[in-house]
Amino acid sequence: MVRTIITTIGSGLGLTLFSASAHAEWTVNLTPGVTDVSRSVFDLHMTIFWICVAIALVVFGVMFWSIFHHRKSRGAQAHNFHENTLVEVIWTVIPLLILVAMAVPATATLVKMYDPSEAELDVQITGYQWKWRYDYLDHDLNFFSNLSTPREQISNEADKQEHYLLEVDRHLVLPVDTKVRFLLTSNDVIHSWWVPALAVKKDAIPGFINEAWTIIDEPGIYRGQCAELCGQDHGFMPVVIEAVSQDDFEQWLADAQAEKQSAAAAAERTWTLDELMQQGEQVYLRACAACHQPTGTGIPGAFPALKGSPVATGEVAAHIDIVLNGKSGTAMQAFRDQLSATELAAVITYERNAWGNSLGEAVSPAQIARLLEPATGEAEQ
């Protein structure tokens, strides 16, 4: 009741203030979600909420009644009682009983969440600053999932679209009615993988593997975000799940495998400098610009500049090495597993020829592909 009143007041305030807003969806509660577990969680949330509201009505009721009736201005005389063992025992015991009543369904739900039975599909989720990598462990398939909202929208130079900040270049595709197990870990700092509709939130911790599972009931697109502060672009690494029927999932797997083959073939052909520059800019903006900035100037003291830097204008071998293998002890990641040979060649070429770094030389995808070969077997760490 309190909630409805407050919601009403809130919406009233909102309507007067922002009637022009195009996206006024006054969401005020948890989503019930699309899994058995998420619905139990939602019910539990509502139960506890209403218990709290009931207690609040009683306690604040007595308080406001006293404030109204026992005020000096109404001639109230102070009474002299200041303890009563019976009353004090009662209001210790009753809350205890209420807590036990809450603990029972809470324990049941938690036990259900910890169900250890076998899963039908295993997906490894690895957090990176600031993107997710998904590995379908039994299908030799993995890819990165990056924020796909254009920078112009974030910097207010273009209109924000419906799924602003909650859209990615590649969805995590999962079959419905299938027990999927998530194995979570991280490549750098602690992240937390969260999809509200699944009621799954689990930390991805470097060096350790966490486990969670879900069985999605309905096909659809479900969006979430990283929940643990993981550095500068913590707010820009969403999770998007596309739940599809089991048949569609098989089809998607087959398509994804075929796509992988054609990407490998693309590395073998000859690319012109212009082509590499064009693709390189896209890759750079997606994978590098968060730290090194779109203008290549970096952030002094935090992330080095590439514009005119000794690495980006010096020996090409050293440049390739740092992009492929990262630099330990810093935020510079190893990109050998994150980008394809073509993308790596393109971005390195771009860095050596953009912002006045005009070396005029192209790094060929084939050259990078050869460097990647010996490591393919041990790419997993």
Next chain:
Amino acid sequence: MSMLDTTLESPVHEHHGPAKGLGRWLFTTNHKDIGSLYLWFSLLMFFIGGCMALMIRAELFQPGLQLVEPGFFNQMTTMHGLIMVFGAVMPAFVGLANWMVPMMIGAPDMALPRMNNWSFWILPFAFAMMISTLFMDGGAPNFGWTFYAPLSTTYAPPSVTYFIFAIHMMGISSIMGAINIIATILNLRAPGMTMMKLPLFCWTWLITAFLLIAVMPVLAGVVTMMLMDIHFGTSFFNAAGGGDPVLFQHVFWFFGHPEVYIMILPAFGIISHIIPTFARKRLFGYASMVYATASIAILSFLVWAHHMFTVGIPLAGELFFMFATMLIAVPTGVKVFNWVATMFRGSMTFETPMLFALAFVVLFTIGGFSGLMLAIAPVDFQYHDTYFVVAHFHYVLVPGAVFAIMAGAYYWLPKWTGHMLDERMGRLHFWLSFIGVNITFFPMHFIGLAGMPRRIPDYALQFADFNMVASIGAFIFGLSQLIFLWNVIACVRGGEKAEARSWEGAEGLEWEVPSPAPYHTFATPPKLPEALR
């Protein structure tokens, strides 16, 4: 008892006043001067931390990046948290303790006056160092006030070392302050004041002081481990070297959870003085208040992992920490019931301190309810690290701890300055703060439940409207604190003359001495007033 004897033998020194000039403040060992220093310092930090909060709210006014870069945004959330916790709330309580504890127990001063001077004067240097990191290459700490490793070690800006040193200094200051309060309360009580006659503010502070001594070394330990990882090649928190990032969180929250109660128990004490005064009725259930405070303190050591439900704890661990956390609701409930029972059949008036105290009871309890919801582990998976948590802890800290501090300041200002407050201005400050604080933090429950993670500089469009509301509320609340500053200064400079017993229903030794309290009080131990005997 030897200290008490010494003071008894030297009544000759009773009448010397404060030294002149800056030296008075630099070298003072007087508990009232040091109390004032603490209070002014914490007010300054409250405004600095508040400006950072307003910067955060200004950026979040609309979706998109308008004012600051994400990196700077993270520095603001981090510094806002650290400054408010260690610079505003904690020193304010120590300041109130310095002023009031000796006067409440009939002691001439704190037990260890020179250490008292030192524990204050460390603080300005610690905070100067911490704030200076904002101007360093790579910026200030940007890993949140909880500074989880490895974001705060391997991936931290170079300024983290200054931050570690500053935390060490704040810890030393807190520990010394705590030792002083324990020594004062245990040794310097007036004859006849047994422990179960101790004013509740002293009781809650005594228990808080033990919490401080127990956990500040743990905080020092965890930042030292960070220092070792960063500079000396150890791998406490680095999995690649055999360490464990989650170890950091266990150690941090073993400090962090008692820390939460360090920031609220003295507030309980203040409220337990103000409500009886303005209800003109003795506090209901004094003994159960003491036992409830002690139970909360003990339980606070057993619940730390409820901040870590999502790190992957085994089922048995989740259940233990869930049950232990829920249990805290019992003693907390007892306190709220006692306050309500104190008002029941009283004879209430609603001066500014009482208004803040009443708002405290209601809004702190709302924060308690959301705390209970957060304790339920399976549901916490949905709440954890969202704005629901931000709403929860701001409800217990702002209209909780901060309102209690303001209530206390308004309550004791007549004793400190000898002048009554301009009630009209006090009420204006109260109502603007009350409205502002709710407009700011209540919508955060909604955006949290709707799915907005905390510590993000930009957000999806469905969170836009409530964020705008919260930002408007934040500016109302923030700007109305200038009225508080005005009120304090006005009270210091003049106003209606305050009686020794400045409020009609006030009881306790502090109301037996004149207003303003003379520079030295109780050079000889007082006789307890009727009500306390």
